[in-house]
Amino acid sequence: MSSWLKSLSLLLLAFLLTHCGYTLQHRLKKDFLNLQGIYVPIMTNESEEIGIERYLTDAMIRHLNTWGQVIVTNKKPGAYELKGFVSASIGPTLQTEVGILGLQSYSRLPIELQVNLSLNLVLIDPATEKTLWSGAFAASRRVPAPVNRTYSFESPSILPAITLSIAESLYPALARDIMRDVHDEMIELFHEGNRTTHF
16 A cells, blocks of 8 residues: 555544544554663665665654654663665666667667665664564655656766666655655554544
């Protein structure tokens, strides 16, 4: 299920429960409750796309600080560690016809690109080396590729640079998409209210 569909489903559920006499609330799962806080080190990049670990690490820390229910701390005794392993991939989903722009018959340019970002998180208690929680998350977006600006038959080296630029422009949005899913996994939903209220 895509992240936007999951978010829409939760909003609809909240609306229905509220109008049936329920108040939908959330609380942090017990695995994340630690008075010493949680330390988020720079994530490990497991792909060849440079810099994605910083996008995800910054997004994670910013989200936790904004949300306010998790104490984000520096590495210190008693603090849990939330380790992340990230990867990205970029690939064409549509390509030009053979021979366009004077290209050789074996060369085609991408018309549309798909950028994929994935994150695996592991919450560890360093004192016991026990894994308290783990989760896998992913997000992707498709964007048009600027075929009229590539002209790779004249300058083949420019295509990777443009592709990288497109991908980098999407990383912040993809990171935000993933953080919404991470948030959903870190909380548990509950409701309160009476069962006799009419719609």
